[in-house]
Amino acid sequence: MSVESVDRPGAPGRVPAVWGHVPQRNKNFTGRTNQLSELRERLMARRPGGSATAVVPQAVYGLGGVGKTQLAMEYAYQYAHEYDVVWWVSADQPGLIRAGLAALAPRLGLTVALDRTEDAVAAVLDALRQGTPFKNWLIVFDNAEQPESLTGLQPQGPGHLLITSRSHRWQSRVDTLEIAVFTRAESVEFLDRRVPGIQREGADRLAEALGDLPLALEQAGALQAESGIGVDDYLELFEENARQVLSENLVADYPHSVVTTWNLARDAVGRQNPNALELLRRCAFFGAEPIARDLFSNGKFALDGDIRDFLSNKYELARATRELGRYALARIDNSANTLQVHRLMQRLIRDDLSEAEAERMEHDVHLILTVADPNDPENVDTWPAYADLYGHVVASGVVHCQNPESRELFINVVRYLYRSGAFSAGLAEADHAIEHWTQDAGADDPNVLVMCGIKADLLWMTGRYAEAYELRRPTLESMRRTLGPEHEATLIVLNGRGADLRIRGEFRAALELDEESVPLHQAVFAEHPFTFYALNNLAIDYGLNSRYERALEQRLQNYEALRIFYGGDDHVLVVTAKSQLAQDQRQAGLYLQGRETAEQAYRLCNELVARGRLFELHPLTLAIARCLAVNRRKAGDFPGGLVLAREVYDKYTRIFAPDHPDRLAAAIILGNALRAENETDDAVDRIERTVSRYGEALGADHPYTHGNLLNLALVRRQENNLAEARELLEKALAGLTRSLGPEHHYTLTCVTNLATAVSESGDVEAAQRMGESTLTHFRSLLGPNHPHTLVCATNYSLDLRQLGRAAEADDLYAETIDRYQKVLGKEHPDVLAAMNGARLDFDFEPPAL
Structure with a gap:
């Protein structure tokens, strides 16, 4: 043509x-x-x-x-x-x-x-x-x-x-x-074409081992297709001798194997710039993630000899980095100021070194990483730095290094994982450290004990409360014996002991422990996040023991101290404290003020998420939203409370198992919100399923297990199933009385709801007696203006009227409505219901433990 x-x-x-x-x-x-x-x-x-x-x-x-x-x-x-x-x-x-x-x-x-x-x-x-x-x-x-x-x-x-x-x-x-390596989906698709019959799980494991590098996948696929070797056998061979495996099965359209390709480039770099080769060898012991170039320039403070001189010369370091990029031995990202070496290249470099050389290079990397430790994992501002260090700390085997600073780095990384919400990863690394350090130094080694304390925190956050309790108790005893009762590490573990008691339902014992713990924290740490954690726990204890005014006072002091300490309202711990303050305002009966505070905390939290300071599914983020969902409803915004309750529950289902108490609490909040909006069928379904799981998660006799029977009773009453509602309330009352005593707020709440069931069953006199006694206790415990006191007074006045004691009923009703309108406003749904002569009820919102 x-x-x-x-x-x-x-x-x-x-x-x-x-x-x-x-x-x-x-x-x-x-x-x-x-x-x-x-x-x-x-x-x-x-x-x-x-x-x-x-x-x-x-x-x-x-x-x-x-x-x-x-x-x-x-x-x-x-x-x-x-x-x-x-x-x-x-x-x-x-x-x-x-x-x-x-x-x-x-x-x-x-x-x-x-x-x-x-x-x-x-x-x-x-x-x-x-x-x-x-x-x-x-x-x-x-x-x-x-x-x-x-x-x-x-x-x-x-x-x-x-x-x-x-x-x-x-x-x-x-x-x-x-052009980067394949995405994992592309790797799996490629292997599916190249290796007939390969399973997706096997292709995924193969792609992971080979770092999604197309040429390596082609070589592996060719070997499997031609020899019939399976994925497991290939990976076993690869683990034993990666260099030999990656030298096999040349690709027709590519002149060299992976090994030859990179060997040629490595040898050229060694000839052109020996320092670049030394840098590359150390890169082989980092993780496969990008490596901040500042790590090397700061490495001069950790290393000795020629390598220190090299890292101290910024021009030589820059020249060596450029040389690695020139021969594509590393990916250079100038905007992020990082370099990255593919994991296969790292493996091949490590395999080329003698045992002594490898140990020296690995230890150099441990020391370089140690210098980069921000040494403050409690501070959210350091989390990005720890996120960058985490992969390298794990991949380089810092956990095996016996250098004291390296062990401190590893402890800080695991603590960061705990604080940032990466609980599964934190548990895996904590177990790794405890196993190796116990072999090295014994079970009473301070680093082992510190890591056991962090592991207990991680177990607690994942809902494994019994394990946390059984680990923290002997750990605390060992620390008191070996380090002393006022050692910093001992106090940090002591701070978690109260949480163990609360989760067991031992609210009074937790209060006594934390009242002793706070002065010790203040004396040892002064103003420090660990002191603020202890003060926060004490506020929780006050609330769980019905001392809401004291809890609110304590929380407000802690919030103001945090604002001063962090210099504003936009720090994660300050925003969290603001949300916790909103919860205590609600529990103290300040529903409208609590809603306003919770809305402010929620807005600030969303700003932190938008700025990348918190992520959307972090437990603190969800707790702040959960608090607002309740506070909206308590302030009378039933629709707004339901919308947020649905959203929050959906997010909890994405990160926690079905029996995790935080997810269960979110489910109860959603069920109560559905009931308030008269979506009875959905409310029954949600609450009924959740109540049974509470017993499995916290124990059959935990106060929250009994308290949530109350919520189920309310939806049964809404279904007009009065007999079952009364039976559930009587069962809940017996359990709350046994676990918390007859005058605890939760117990009194249950009595008030039971009085309604008794009255509607026809025994108005018994209901009136229950209401009279409970109202006296409420006024003493919560004060005359608390909404729970006013609910009890409203119902009591209705029983008085039914018994023909109209004058008493009228006086109590008028006083109650006047107080109600001043506390909640004339348009609040509960106020309107009371004015229409309806009986009111209490639901149970399980506070965070």
Whole structure:
């Protein structure tokens, strides 16, 4: 077919007039859809203000084996119909570039002597520039190592120029598109094509081991497809000898295996810049995540000898880093100031070292990481730093290092995991440390005891309360014996002991313990987060023992102290304290004030989430929203309370198991909100399922288990099932009286609801006696204006009226309505219900323990 007879570019089924040296298409090519589309868009673009013939070169760069050449090949095949010329030039050797361009001359109809390469190259570049005889051309320079290798050889004109390279230095010369490893979905899809019958789980494990590197996956897939070896056997071989496995099964379209590719680059770096090789060897002992370059510059404070001199010289360090990027041995991200080495490269480097060299490199990394420790995991401002350190601390095996500062770093990282809500990860690392450190130093080693204390906290947060109790009790005893009762570490563990008691329903014992604990914290820590935690626990204890005014006073003092300590309202602990203050305002009967405070805390919390200081599903975030859902309803906003209760419960289901007490509390809040909005069927379903789980989670005799029977009774009453409602309330009353005593607020609440059931069952005299006694206790315990006192008074006045004691009923009713309107306002649903002569009830909202 002659050049002149070729159809217009873009015609369906059309082939280029000139097609040269393009490798055979990869039938297993997978994914990269977005990159192909983006590459096409970029190649079709023109520079702003440029002429119609201004070519925009595109360089595709990335690690060796990441699939740059494969992407360029696939682009050439997919868009072949758009071009008159598609010409592939191997650019890995400078001498071949000119020869590759010169070979295009006769295909363009240019008459140049075969032995005059320079003349042929000049003629080809001129023809491409002019677009004669073809305007629509694609030239690919494959594997152009450095920009200098193409100086004077990049064609200009109306066509497209595509370059593949391992070097990131192209970023400063042309438009670039970085190609990363496969996504996990792409890896699994590729292996599914390459290895018939492979299971998704096996493909996922294989991709994880090989770091989603396309070339390594191709080699692994080829070996399995040709030999029939399974995933488990392959991974076993890989674990035993990664270097040998990654040297097998060369890919037809790729000249080297993974090992050879990276060995060539490593050897070149060693010749060009020995310091770069030393840097690379240490990178092999970090995690596969990006490594902050500041870690190395600050490493000068931890290391000795030549490596210290090297790290102290910022120019040499920068030069070595550039060299690693130049040979694609590391991914350099200048905007984030990080470098990253692929996990397979790390493995191959480690395997090349002698045992003594590996130990020395690994220990250097431990010391470098230790210097980077912010040493304050309680401070949310340090969490990003710990997040960056975490992967490297684990991957480098800091847990095995016996250096005291390294152990402190590991403790701080696990404490960060606890504070930031990564409980499962924290438990895994805590177990790892306890096992190894106990072998090294014994069970009474201070670091072992500290880690046991943190593990107890983690167990508690995951709802494994019995395990937390059984671990913390002997840990605390050992600390008191070995470190002393007033040692900082002892007090930190002591602070969790009260939580263990509360979760067992021993509210009074927890109060006594925390009343002793707070002065010790204040004496040892002064103003410090651990002191604030102790004060917070004491406020919880006061509330659980019906001392709401004292709880509110304590919480307000703690909130103000935190605001001063952190210098404002926008710190995580300050916002959390504000929400806890709102809860105590509600429990003290200040419903409207509590709602306003809770709304403020919720807004501040959302701002923290938007700024990345907290994440949406962090337990503190959910607790703040949970508090507001209750406070809205108590303040009379039933619809608003229900909307938020649904949202919060949905989020709890995403992070906690069905029997976790925080999720159960959220379910009860949702059930109560549904009942308030008369969505009775949904309320019954939600509350009934939750009540049974409370007994399983906290124990059959826990006050919360009994208290939630009260909620079930209320929905049964709403269904007009008075007999079952009364039976449930009598059962709850017996349990609350037994566990908390007859004059506890929860017990009195239950009596008031039972009085309603008794009255509606026809025994008004018994209900009146119950109401009279309970009202006296409420006034003494909560004061005359607390909404719970007013609920009791409202119901009592109705029983008096039914018994013919109208004068007493009228006086009490008038006084109660007057107080109600002053406390909650005239439009509050409870006030309106009371004015309409309805009986009122209490639900039970389990506070955080």
